[in-house]
Amino acid sequence: MDTGTHFVMGIALGGIATLDPVIAQDPVTAHAVLFGTIAGSQAPDLDTILKLRNNAYYIRNHRGITHSIPAVMLWPLLITGLILLFAPEANIFHLWIWTFIAVILHVFVDIFNAYGTQALRPFSRKWVALGVINTFDPFIFFMHIVGIIVWQLGLDPATTFIGVFMIIALYYVVRYRMKLNVANAVKKLIPDANEIIISPTYYFNQWHVAVKSEEHFYVIRAVRGEIKILDTFDRQPIPDIPVINAACKDENVAAFLSFSPVYRWEAFEHNDHYEVRFIDLRYRSKGYYPFVAVVKLDFHLNILNSYTGWIFSEKKLRKKLEFLPLK
Template identity: 30%
Template sequence: MDSLTHIVLGACIGEAVAGRQLGKKAMLIGAIAQSIPDIDFIAAFFLSDTKDIVAHRGITHSLLFVIVVSLLLAQLGARMFRDRSMSLKRWILLFGVNMFVHVFIDSFNAYGTGWFEPFSSARFSFNVLYVADPLFSVWPFFAALLLLIIRRNNLRRPLFWKIGIGLSVIYLFYALYNKWDTDKAVRRNLEAQHLPADEYFTTPTLFNTLLWQVTVRDGNGYHIAYRSVFDRNDKMDFAWFPRQDSLLDLVENKDEVRDLEQFAAGYYTVDKRNDTLLFNVIRFGQIAGWDNPHARFAFYYYCDRPGANNMVVQRGRFEAWDRNTTKSFLTRIFANGR
């Protein structure tokens, strides 16, 4: 998830675990603890672009990292705050719960997390939440804001952190239900349209869990469609995208290709733009694909162009985004799309 979500959620958890012992300092420590796994951004300073892409959310998002670092920081916290009635067990909970929640909720969006690094390079990605979803984050945000404002001895403090965390959990279950319902509709369509039934994934479009991208892998390419939870017509209109992976033979840096293929986990296309090969990772979605079924993909990597791929994950998300795109986005969600 985005950094702000981790900060406010960490502040609420900090209040829940240690607010009575540490006061508002518990919120600060919780916010820091929740942000620690993202320390892997430092790797970008000394790794190549593709190595950095593969390494992100790797070892620092593993269960081993959570356990080891929680124990170390708990010892440090206990030494620094000896005058507080705070047991070592509670310190471990303060750091451990926050870091575990970080790596847990990160696995619900498209990038995926390496829970079992360094023993396994497998990435866990449930594709349930977009990386920044206001309806998931708004509740702990306002809860954390209120907890900062009101006094430490206010009897309503537990109510605020419970509401902030509880409503986010409820929204997560709502998102899971929407994905389950979308997957059911996909399977009906695959059967009716005679498409492969086991090679597909669904992922939410940006900032919501109401409009979903559906990607079906079939032979040498992919069928992509969109479904809103409000659609009355169950039929999905798929657009075809060829993989064109033979173009990767033209790439000189074969290590770069291997890294990208590992990161894409089998869902990618290759095309040319101005004589430059682009490697597109499909699971990050299209650029306003609900408006233009054949739109380009949001994640694209320039092959054989060192230095041209800064902020590669983020740069395509809002290309061509304007008032008309926003209108078509809302129309596709709420006007049944048909």
């Protein structure tokens, strides 16, 4: 989920924590727990700072080890220790347990996004991504905002947010059934589909779909139960040729290939350089595929510059490559 949604979830969990008799009777512990649930709801996403290094490193590692089983155990200890420096009178165990719940909740809800997490590390590096809820879901966010407003108006916070969480849990069930319906409709349309990758969007009734068959990739939009094929591409494996092999050694391309489950490639020869592109097919928007990896190489196959990330127009991509420093 996005930072804002994790933040309001932390507040909601702090409200539910007032059910704990120790917290309800101790204002110091209550305030400490509220800070703990907010911090715990944010901590796993501290790896966002990896963007400061570069996009490739961020793509490879975001929601990786910081969402792993060891991290889930470590974050509550670190947060509890830090809070106790400022509130030593707070009950250590109850502060720790509610912070622990906040961290678990963060990782749990991230599993339902298309991006997913490596929540099974160190036992598996597989990305767990159910693709049911968009990274920012307006309904989930604003349900929390309503709960916070109601709390401020004087209603019991535990009762309020238990109600909010129950409604959201039902919403998750509805979204999961919607995704199954989309998958079933796509199977009827493309019987030879080997893999169907469904990604939620900002809009409740709209889904991105990418399909792999033996010979083709299909890009599909599902809107209110209507399935429409937008693009069809021949499924071509990455060729074993020098220019492609050289491009694949670039860190941006390597990061892209480690992250994207369905993509196509293109290679061009210009007047003074080669250009190789890898294009993720999951996120078609207004006729454009915004998540890409692009490499420019000279005719000796030296990498001049490269980029991976989100670009929403060809013009912006050209500017990005033009102003990147030469490697």
